[in-house]
Amino acid sequence: MGASPGDARAGDARFMxxxxxxxxxxxxxxxxxxxxxxxxxxxxxxxxxxxxxRADLDPTAHAAPRAEPTCPATGPCxxxxxxxxxxx
Numbered sequence: 200m201g202a203s204p205g206d207a208r209a210g211d212a213r214f215m216x217x218x219x220x221x222x223x224x225x226x227x228x229x230x231x232x233x234x235x236x237x238x239x240x241x242x243x244x245x246x247x248x249x250x251x252x253r254a255d256l257d258p259t260a261h262a263a264p265r266a267e268p269t270c271p272a273t274g275p276c277x278x279x280x281x282x283x284x285x286x287x
Contacts, residue, residue, distance in 0.1 A: 210238075210242050214236050214238055214244070217234070217236050217244065217247065218234040218235060218236045218262075219234060220234065221234025221235070221236070221247060221248065221249040221262070222234035222249060222262075224249055225249035225250050225251075225262075228249075228251075228254060229253060229254070230249065230250045230251060230252065230253055230254060231250045231252065231253075232250075233249060233250045233261065233262040234247070234248070234249045234262050235247065235248050235249070235261075235262035235263040235265070235266040236266065237266050237267070246266040246267055247266050248262050248263070248264075248265030248266035248267070249262050249265060250262050250265070251265055
């Protein structure tokens with residue numbers, strides 16, 4: 200039996216709060232305010248990151264790609280992470 204809609208909304212809110220905390224961290228570092236959280240099907244956070252475009256002088260260093268390197272190379276997210284070098 201799956202989680203109830205109320206449980207899912209509570210989890211979504213928790214993940215959004217974490218993303219907002221990451222966005223606030225980005226602001227504190229002079230970056231644009233974007234945070235990203237990767238969550239596996241069991242509801243576990245498996246990746247997190249925030250924009251580092253200005254600090255890295257890299258126009259591709261957005262929050263979602265920055266979250267990917269914190270995700271384990273094996274396990275739940277290994278099936279969708281593109282092969283090749285990983286930033287981190």
